[in-house]
């Protein structure tokens with residue numbers, strides 16, 4: 001192929017299937033698939049996610065090479081590096097998948113402005129959500145603040161077609177490929193490295209999607225809230241890194257038993273993205289300020305982080321996070337309620353800790369959900385009460401989830417694992433509860 005190449009700037013879209021920017025560029029001439037590792041961003045990122053990113057980049061390079069292409073890697077600040085690569089290759093444009101975070105939006109604006117000055121066109125493509133943020137808006141404009149009307153509009157709106165991976169990706173000759181980030185980058189990140197995590201990358205992600213949609217998806221509606229059943233898709237990290245296209249995931253599920261409840265969760269993801277796109281301060285400021293009197297409780301916060309609050313359902317969730325870089329959604333809600341509604345510690349402290357460990361950690365979903373639980377977000381009932389013990393008995397009736405993550409409680413059979421303090425001889429190595437879990441944790 002001849003003609004000036006187009007740079008496809010990868011970010012959180014590490015795949016070749018259903019990638020509108022790559023598809024458009026590859027159909028039109030030579031391409032420079034590019035990833036820029038920015039050391040300033042990596043230093044602030046979770047080690048769990050950096051390791052996952054390294055695996056996903058290696059997988060993407062393999063997929064591009066199999067199509068005659070390459071993944072070019074450069075280190076530095078994204079915008080100058082992209083424009084330097086454009087100058088070195090005579091590229092006429094930079095294509096990228098649009099993203100919603102504050103940093104991503106700033107980057108897109110800079111690429112458009114500085115690109116214009118350098119004679120390089122910038123184009124943003126869909127692909128990070130099923131329905132692009134801003135594609136559906138309420139009658140008065142802005143974004144949807146409440147999920148149910150958003151869902152109704154989301155279900156009605158048309159979808160673009162799912163795109164195949166390009167057969168061939170022609171790249172310019174003689175351009176150095178550059179080194180993928182490796183263990184050094186992982187070492188410099190934040191938070192602990194969890195021992196039990198899945199491998200990152202499009203190929204394993206597609207295998208997970210197939211196994212999920214052909215199997216457990218059918219029981220999703222009935223079993224998704226059962227903590228011990230592990231009956232959810234576990235595709236969140238694959239969606240976070242864009243190793244799977246959310247639209248393709250939704251289309252793959254469509255029409256199968258269990259699909260409605262599952263696809264609704266993808267709508268939640270889109271919902272939080274359209275909120276974050278319109279409220280860039282989501283990670284820092286209350287979405288709906290309520291004047292909550294937050295408390296400083298370093299001891300309580302540390303016990304929560306370590307999974308030693310003395311409340312088994314909370315501690316099991318927090319230990320799952322440490323071990324797997326993942327936590328079941330129900331446990332995320334209960335651990336977040338404990339911290340913000342029980343200890344009254346600011347939601348930002350909790351969101352930061354989650355963000356340091358979660359493989360799927362993402363500002364829109366993480367901080368959006370934390371605000372939802374804390375009552376400062378999009379919940380239409382911000383004063384709802386949470387009874388931890390009742391929830392534990394309902395969603396882990398025989399204590400299996402709790403015993404799986406808390407070896408201290410291995411000797412307590414059935415539901416007794418939820419109330420170690422009630423034993424005549426409580427386990428010596430497990431702490432007494434920091435608060436009474438049978439009391440509803442309140443709103444105001």
Ligand SMILES: Cc1cc2nc3c(=O)[nH]c(=O)nc-3n(C[C@H](O)[C@H](O)[C@H](O)COP(=O)(O)OP(=O)(O)OC[C@H]3O[C@@H](n4cnc5c(N)ncnc54)[C@H](O)[C@@H]3O)c2cc1C
Nearest residue numbers: 232233234235236265266269329332360361362365366369
């Ligand atoms: C305090 C708190 C923090 C959270 N932080 C994150 C986060 O950083 N990243 C993240 O992807 N999800 C987050 N969630 C949402 C949810 O817990 C996870 O998406 C889900 O547990 C991932 O497991 P799964 O892939 O098996 O989900 P499934 O139940 O199989 O759902 C399918 C997909 O839908 C999306 N999804 C499901 N529930 C939600 C939700 N409530 N909000 C947004 N998207 C959703 C995810 O992409 C998920 O992979 C958070 C929830 C809470 C309560």
